[in-house]
Amino acid sequence: MTILLSDPRVAAVPVRDAGEALVRLDADFGPARAWVRRGLGERLAAARDALPAGLRLRVVEGHRPVRQQRSIIATYSTQLRRLHPGLPDAELHRLTSRFVSPVEVAPHVAAAAVDLTLVDPEGVELDMGTPIDATPEQSGGACYFAAEGIDADARARRELLAKVLGGAGLVNYPTEWWHWSYGDRYWALMTGAPAALYGPVPAEPAA
Ligand SMILES: C[C@@H](N)C(=O)N[C@H](C)C(=O)O
Numbered sequence: 001m002t003i004l005l006s007d008p009r010v011a012a013v014p015v016r017d018a019g020e021a022l023v024r025l026d027a028d029f030g031p032a033r034a035w036v037r038r039g040l041g042e043r044l045a046a047a048r049d050a051l052p053a054g055l056r057l058r059v060v061e062g063h064r065p066v067r068q069q070r071s072i073i074a075t076y077s078t079q080l081r082r083l084h085p086g087l088p089d090a091e092l093h094r095l096t097s098r099f100v101s102p103v104e105v106a107p108h109v110a111a112a113a114v115d116l117t118l119v120d121p122e123g124v125e126l127d128m129g130t131p132i133d134a135t136p137e138q139s140g141g142a143c144y145f146a147a148e149g150i151d152a153d154a155r156a157r158r159e160l161l162a163k164v165l166g167g168a169g170l171v172n173y174p175t176e177w178w179h180w181s182y183g184d185r186y187w188a189l190m191t192g193a194p195a196a197l198y199g200p201v202p203a204e205p206a207a
């Protein structure tokens with residue numbers, strides 16, 4: 001069964017943050033030039049090297065400031081509230097975390113997560129079954145990594161992501177095929193690591 005980021009077991013994971021620096025991804029990962037923890041950057045480079053010739057990773061987001069995390073939560077939970085007016089707050093919190101993490105455990109706020117896809121040699125994004133950031137409602141659940149009914153080519157591309165990113169030590173968030181992390185609390189829970197390596201980034205990196 002899918003463990004969501006709102007699950008109390010995620011927040012219960014201790015964080016032993018050694019203050020590892022943030023690095024900016026090179027332009028080969030795309031124009032966003034996202035900031036991530038050094039250890040995550042090294043693993044993304046290893047995953048890129050493991051791809052078949054001609055394919056590249058396009059990272060559209062890495063570190064995310066707390067205020068932006070809060071803003072995404074507010075927008076999506078408002079959409080859900082409109083769809084389900086009588087929903088208890090705890091259930092709203094749980095459903096919201098299928099698409100966006102609670103701030104306290106947010107992998108992007110720790111610079112420990114990326115949202116990414118695959119691109120061809122011309123830099124054109126490949127079909128992965130849904131766009132990045134399609135919500136469960138918008139995609140009818142096709143945003144889930146293991147969703148059924150995905151086109152065979154898109155399914156094979158998702159499996160390729162799992163092979164190269166999982167092989168490099170990252171973990172996927174099962175409700176979003178595009179979200180992969182390393183060193184955050186969710187990663188620690190999923191891999192059995194005794195603690196997360198990265199907590200929230202205290203100050204925003206310079207542009
Ligand atoms: C909002 C979406 N792009 C995302 O990043 N979701 C994950 C679960 C997060 O908020 O960490």
Ligand SMILES: [Zn+2]
Nearest residue numbers: 113114115179
């Ligand atoms: Zn993400």
